Amino acid sequence: MLAVHARYRGREPRRALLVTRSAEALSTLDGVGEFRVLGVEDICAVVDSPEALCDTVMALLSDGSWAVGVGVVPGTTDEELTRGTATSSLRGGVRAGTVKVASLPKGKSTLADDIAAVFALMGHVLSKRTLEGREATSLVRSGLNQNEAAEELDISKQAMSQRLQAAGWQAETAGWRLAVNLLTRAEAGRYD
Template sequence: MLAVHARYRGKEARRALLVRRSAEALSTLEGVGEFQVLGVEDICAAVDSPAALCDTVMALLSDGSWAVGIGVVPGTTDEDLTRSTASGALRGGARAGTVKVASLPKGTSTLADDIAAVFALMGHVLSKRTLEGREATSLVRSGLNQNEAAEELDISKQAMSQRLQAAGWQAESAGWRLAVNLLTRAEAGRYD
C-alpha cells in the first residue's frame, strides 16, 4: 500500500486555509483517498496506485511549497500503518520541494533512495518551468495531443512543440515513468 504525507513550507499568511483547500483539491485526483488535514500545515492520504501517487507528488512539487513524504508498505491494506509510514518519512523536518521515502521492510533504503532521487530530478525540472510551459504540459498531461493543445492555447503547433521542449516535457515524462516503475517494484516488495 502507498501513502503520501505533505507538509506546507511556503510563506502564505493564511496557511491553514491554503492547506485545507489543497487537501480538498488533491482528494479529487483519481486513485487518491481523502486527504486528512493534520494540524495547520500537514496533510496525508492513502493512494491506490503508483501512477496516482506519482501524479500527487508531481502536483505538490510543481507548487514548490511542500515537503513530501512517501510511505510504501508492501503486502498490507492497513491505511493507518501506511499513512504513519509516510509521516515517518518527514520526521526530523524537510525543506520545500523535497521528497523523502520511508518503506517497510527495513533494509530497502536503496530503492527508497532511488525513488527520492527521481523525484528530486523531476522537482528540478518543474521548478524551472515558466507559466507558458505549465499551461502546455498541463494540457498534454490531461490527454490532449500537441495539435489539440496548440489549438486550445491558440498558438501554432511549432510554438507548442517549442513550449514543451523548453518546459522539459520529455524529461518529465521519462521521470514519471521511472518513478511509477520504481514505486511498483517497491509496492510489490521487489527490491532487486
C-alpha cells in the first residue's frame, strides 16, 4: 500500500486555507484517496497505484513549497499503518522540495533512497521550468500531442517542441517512468 504525507513549508500568511484547498485539489487526482488535513500545514492520503503516487508527488514538487513523505508498506491493506509510515518519513526537519521515502521492512533503505533520488532529480527539473514550459508540459501530460498542444497555445509546432525541450519534458517523462518502476518493486516487496 502507498501513501503520501505533505507538509507545507511556504510563506503564505493564510497557510491553513491554502493547505485545505490544496488537499481538496489533490484529492481530485485519479487514484488518490481523500487527503486528510492534519493540523495547520500537513495533509496525508493513501493512493491506489505507483502512477497515482508519482502524479501526486509531481504536483507537490512543482509548487515548490511542500516537503513530501512517501510511505510504502508492501503486502498490507492497513491504511493507518501506511499513512503512519508516510508521516514517519517527515520526522527530523524536511525542507520544501524534498521527498523522503519510508519503506518496510527496516533495513531495505537502498530502494527507498533510489526513489527519493529520482524525485530529487525531477524536483530540480520542475523548479527550473518557466510559466511557458509549465503550460506546454501540462497540455502534453493531459493527453494532447505536440500539434494539438501547439494549436491550443496558438504557437507553431516548432515553438512547442522548443518549449518542451527547454522545460525538460524528456527528463521528466523518463524520471516519472523510473519512479513508477521503483515504487512498483517496493510495493511488491522486491528489494533486490
